[in-house]
Amino acid sequence: MQIPLSNSAAPNTFRLDELNEPQREAAAHRDGPLLVLAGAGSGKTRVITYRIANLLSCGVPAWNILAVTFTNKAAEQMRLRVAAMTQGRGVGVWISTFHSFCAQLLRVEGPSYGLDRNFTIYDDDDQKKIIRECLKELSLDEKKLSPSMVVSRISREKDQLMDAESYSISASLSQDPNKELLASIYSLYQKKLDRSSALDFGDLILKTVEFLMAHSPLKEKLQERFKYVLVDEYQDTNHAQYVLIKILAAKYKNICVVGDDDQSIYSWRGADIKNILEFEKDYEQVKVVKLEQNYRSTQFILDGAWKLVQHNLKRKDKKLWTARKSQDPIVVRTLANELEEADWIVSKVIESAENRNLAYNDFALFYRTNAQSRVLEDACRANRVPYRVVGTVRFYERAEVKDVLAYIKVVVNPKDNLSFKRMIHTPSRGIGKTTLEAMEKYGADKSLSLYEVIHQEEFLNFLGPKMRGNLAVLKKQMAQWIVQAQTDPVSKLLKQILSDTRILDLMKEEAKIDLEISGRLDNIQELMNATEEFEEKSKNKTASAYLEQVSLIAEYDATKDSNSTVTLMTVHIAKGLEFPVVFVTGLEEGLFPLGESQFDEEELAEERRLAYVAMTRAKDQLYLTASASRKLFGQTRWNLPSRFITEAGLTIPSLITENSFSSYVQEEPSGLFRIGERVCHSGFGFGSIIRKSGSGEEEKVVVQFDDGTWRKLLVKYAGLKKA
Numbered sequence: 268m269q270i271p272l273s274n275s276a277a278p279n280t281f282r283l284d285e286l287n288e289p290q291r292e293a294a295a296h297r298d299g300p301l302l303v304l305a306g307a308g309s310g311k312t313r314v315i316t317y318r319i320a321n322l323l324s325c326g327v328p329a330w331n332i333l334a335v336t337f338t339n340k341a342a343e344q345m346r347l348r349v350a351a352m353t354q355g356r357g358v359g360v361w362i363s364t365f366h367s368f369c370a371q372l373l374r375v376e377g378p379s380y381g382l383d384r385n386f387t388i389y390d391d392d393d394q395k396k397i398i399r400e401c402l403k404e405l406s407l408d409e410k411k412l413s414p415s416m417v418v419s420r421i422s423r424e425k426d427q428l429m430d431a432e433s434y435s436i437s438a439s440l441s442q443d444p445n446k447e448l449l450a451s452i453y454s455l456y457q458k459k460l461d462r463s464s465a466l467d468f469g470d471l472i473l474k475t476v477e478f479l480m481a482h483s484p485l486k487e488k489l490q491e492r493f494k495y496v497l498v499d500e501y502q503d504t505n506h507a508q509y510v511l512i513k514i515l516a517a518k519y520k521n522i523c524v525v526g527d528d529d530q531s532i533y534s535w536r537g538a539d540i541k542n543i544l545e546f547e548k549d550y551e552q553v554k555v556v557k558l559e560q561n562y563r564s565t566q567f568i569l570d571g572a573w574k575l576v577q578h579n580l581k582r583k584d585k586k587l588w589t590a591r592k593s594q595d596p597i598v599v600r601t602l603a604n605e606l607e608e609a610d611w612i613v614s615k616v617i618e619s620a621e622n623r624n625l626a627y628n629d630f631a632l633f634y635r636t637n638a639q640s641r642v643l644e645d646a647c648r649a650n651r652v653p654y655r656v657v658g659t660v661r662f663y664e665r666a667e668v669k670d671v672l673a674y675i676k677v678v679v680n681p682k683d684n685l686s687f688k689r690m691i692h693t694p695s696r697g698i699g700k701t702t703l704e705a706m707e708k709y710g711a712d713k714s715l716s717l718y719e720v721i722h723q724e725e726f727l728n729f730l731g732p733k734m735r736g737n738l739a740v741l742k743k744q745m746a747q748w749i750v751q752a753q754t755d756p757v758s759k760l761l762k763q764i765l766s767d768t769r770i771l772d773l774m775k776e777e778a779k780i781d782l783e784i785s786g787r788l789d790n791i792q793e794l795m796n797a798t799e800e801f802e803e804k805s806k807n808k809t810a811s812a813y814l815e816q817v818s819l820i821a822e823y824d825a826t827k828d829s830n831s832t833v834t835l836m837t838v839h840i841a842k843g844l845e846f847p848v849v850f851v852t853g854l855e856e857g858l859f860p861l862g863e864s865q866f867d868e869e870e871l872a873e874e875r876r877l878a879y880v881a882m883t884r885a886k887d888q889l890y891l892t893a894s895a896s897r898k899l900f901g902q903t904r905w906n907l908p909s910r911f912i913t914e915a916g917l918t919i920p921s922l923i924t925e926n927s928f929s930s931y932v933q934e935e936p937s938g939l940f941r942i943g944e945r946v947c948h949s950g951f952g953f954g955s956i957i958r959k960s961g962s963g964e965e966e967k968v969v970v971q972f973d974d975g976t977w978r979k980l981l982v983k984y985a986g987l988k989k990a
Contacts, residue, residue: 276979278981281320281352286313290786294318297325300550302521302543306587307572307843307883310565311525312341312856315497316348318361318734319521322495326415329359331492333515335368336499339819345499348758352946361493365508367819369471373478374815376485380478383464385811387676387683388818392664394418394467396685401455407448421453425469426505428476431457463716464682472507479514486850490518501526501546505537513549520550528583529576532877534869544581561883563591563845572882575915579872587883597882599917601908605639605853608894609646615890616652616833618849631834633881635859639852640835647833657836663817665773666796668789671819674764675757678748679811681718684710688717693695694773696737702730718745744768756808758798765791790844838881849885851878854893855906865892878911891917895958895969895977905958905969907977921955921971939982940968945990951978953990 283291290310293303294317305311319332336342341365349357361368370388378384389397400415401407424434432451438450460467466474479486496516498504501524504512516522531540547553561569569587576582583967602608616630632643640656647654663669670693676686684707691698699704710720720726721738730738744767751760765771774788801816802808809909834846860874882889893908908919938944944956954972961967966982980987 281787289556290314300553302546302555303525304944305558306526308561309558312843319349319859324351331494332360333493334362334497335365366471370476385680387465389465389467397459401452422469425473426507428507463684476511494519496523502528502531502543503533503538504542509542530880531645537675561587561589567596571597571915572879576879578914592650595888600892605642605894605897609642613646613650627833629847633838634852654833658840675810678752682716684717752810756802757813842880847886848888850890851881852892854909946987947990
C-alpha cells in the first residue's frame with residue numbers, strides 16, 4: 268500500500284522522493300512480506316533505513332521494529348542514520364547483529380528458563396582450547412584430529428539446529444564411525460560449556476530458537492513485540508537464522524528481507540543461498556523490488572561482473588547499470604610468476620597514485636587465500652609503499668589481551684573455567700600442570716567450577732602452604748573485584764585488577780631484558796584505552812556490558828581506517844567495502860576458482876559469485892592479474908588463467924608479449940616444438956607455445972590458444988601441428 272511521505276505530527280529530516288523509484292517503492296511498502304533484491308552498490312542500507320524511518324513516520328511504534336544484520340559496523344551505521352532521519356524517535360528500534368540480538372535476549376529472558384544470566388560467550392580460540400581438552404580426555408590425537416576442524420564441524424551442526432543430544436542420536440542411528448566419534452567429542456564439549464556457564468556463537472542462536480519453540484508464551488510475546496522484522500544481507504543467513512526470523516515474523520508476516528543472491532559467498536560457514544532464492548515459496552503474496560541502479564562502479568566494471576555471474580544457472584534475474592561515465596576499461600594482465608605479478612601491481616599503484624593524485628588508501632589488493640599476501644607485502648616493503656593486511660591476528664585475539672580479559676570474564680562469571688585457567692597463570696602463582704589437573708578432576712567429580720574448588724578446604728588441604736597462601740590472596744582479591752564489578756565502570760575495575768596483580772609492573776621488568784615485551788605493554792595500555800572509549804559511548808558501563816561488546820566484534824569491525832596505506836585482504840573480507848582502485852590477483856585455475864571447486868557446479872557457482880563480489884568493490888578502475896607459475900606451500904605450480912576472465916567478456920593478453928618473459932625462460936629443451944612457435948590443435952584451435960619441458964615421449968608444452976585459454980599438453984598424445 269502507498270503511505271505518506273512524512274508525518275505532520277512528528278517532523279522528519281527525510282523524504283521518500285529523495286530515493287529513486289525502486290528504492291522508494293521498497294521503503295514505502297508497509298504490510299506484508301517484501302523481498303528487496305539489492306545489487307552491489309545499489310543503496311541497500313539507504314533503503315533499509317528509509318523504510319524504518321517511514322514506518323515510524325506512519326505511527327508504527329519503535330518498540331515494534333526489529334532490524335538484524337551481520338556486523339556491528341553495519342548495525343551502528345543503521346542506528347546513526349535512523350536517529351538522524353527521525354529526530355531521535357528511532358532510539359527504541361532494535362537494530363543489531365543476529366548474535367547480539369540473541370545474546371541480549373538470552374540475558375533478559377534466559378534466566379526464566381534456567382539459563383545463567385551471566386553466561387560467558389566463548390570465541391573461536393576459547394572453543395579450540397576446550398576441544399583440545401576433550402581430545403585429551405578421550406585419548407584422541409590432536410595431530411590427526413584438528414581442533415579447528417572439530418570446532419568448525421560442531422558450529423555447522425549448531426547452524427542446522429542440531430544440539431549435542433540430537434546429534435548423538437543421529438550418529439548412533441547412522442552407524443558411521445566418524446559421525447559417532449564427532450558425537451562423543453561434541454557431547455563432552457557441550458558438557459564443559461554447560462559446566463562453565465558458557466555459550467559459543469552457535470549456541471546464541473540455537474538456544475534462542477530452542478526457547479522460542481519450547482515456550483509458547485515467550486514466542487507469542489516476541490511475535491507481538493516485533494510486528495515488523497527487517498533482515499539485511501539475507502543471502503548470508505544460515506538455517507538457524509532462517510528459522511529464528513521465520514518464527515518471529517510468523518504472526519504478522521511483515522517481514523522485509525534485503526539481499527543479493529549474486530553475493531552469497533559464505534556457504535563454508537553455513538550460509539544457505541536457498542533462503543533468498545526460495546523466499547517467495549515461504550510467504551504468499553510477496554512484493555519483489557529490484558534495485559539495479561549502481562552508484563559505485565563504472566559501466567565497464569558492471570558489464571564485466573554481470574557477464575561473469577550470468578554463467579550461474581540458479582540466480583535471480585537482474586542487471587546493474589549506472590549513470591556514471593568512464594573511459595577506463597577493465598585491465599587484464601598476465602605475468603610470468605607471482606613475484607613479477609606483485610612487482611607489477613605495486614609499480615602500477617605508485618604510478619596511479621602519482622598520475623591520478625590518489626592516496627594509498629584508495630587502493631586495495633585482493634587475493635583468494637591468505638598465503639598469497641606475502642609476496643604482495645614484500646613488494647610493498649621493497650618499494651616503500653605503506654600497507655596494512657586485514658585479517659591477521661586482531662587486537663582482542665592477542666595473548667596478553669586475552670590474559671587480562673580472562674580476569675574480567677571470571678569476575679563477571681566465576682563459573683568460567685576456561686578463563687579461570689588462563690587467569691591463574693598470569694602472573695605465575697606456582698600452580699603447575701599436575702595441580703591444575705587435580706583441581707579439574709576434583710571439580711568434575713563434585714560438579715564444581717574451578718573457582719568453587721579453590722574454596723573447598725578438603726581440596727586445599729592437599730596443597731603446600733605457599734600455594735595455599737597464593738590462592739588465599741587471589742580469593743580475597745576476587746571477592747573484592749566481584750563486588751566492585753557490580754557498581755564501578757569497567758575501566759576502574761581493570762585498573763584495580765592490574766594494580767592488585769602487578770601484571771604491568773612485572774611486564775615492565777621483563778621489557779628491560781626482552782624488547783618484544785614492550786609491544787605487549789602497549790597492547791595492555793590500548794586495552795585500558797578501549798574500556799574508556801567504551802564508557803564514553805555506552806550508557807551501560809559495566810564489565811558485563813563491555814564483555815558483551817568485545818565478544819561480538821566482527822573481523823573487519825576490529826580494524827582501523829587509515830589514510831596512508833594500501834589495503835591487502837582476502838576477497839571474503841572485502842565484501843561490503845569499496846575502493847577507487849582494485850586489483851584482483853591470482854586469477855588462475857585451481858586458485859580462483861579454488862582447488863577442486865572447478866569440478867563441482869555448486870562450488871564453482873560460489874567461486875564465481877566471489878569473483879563478482881571482488882570486481883564490484885571497484886569504483887573507478889579494476890585490474891585483474893594472473894601468473895603463469897606460482898609458488899605456494901613450497902611447490903611451484905603451472906596454472907591456466909581463470910575461466911572467470913573470459914566469462915567476464917575479457918581477453919587474456921598473451922604472456923609471450925611480456926618483456927619480463929624473456930628473462931623468465933631459461934634453457935629451452937630440445938624436442939619437436941620450440942617456445943614461441945605457432946601450433947594448431949583439432950579441438951582448441953590456433954595458439955602459441957609459451958613453455959615446454961621434457962623431451963622424447965615425455966615432452967610437454969604449455970600452449971596459449973587464441974581464445975585466451977592455456978593448456979598443458981603431452982606432445983605424444985596432443986595431436987599438435989605446426990601452424
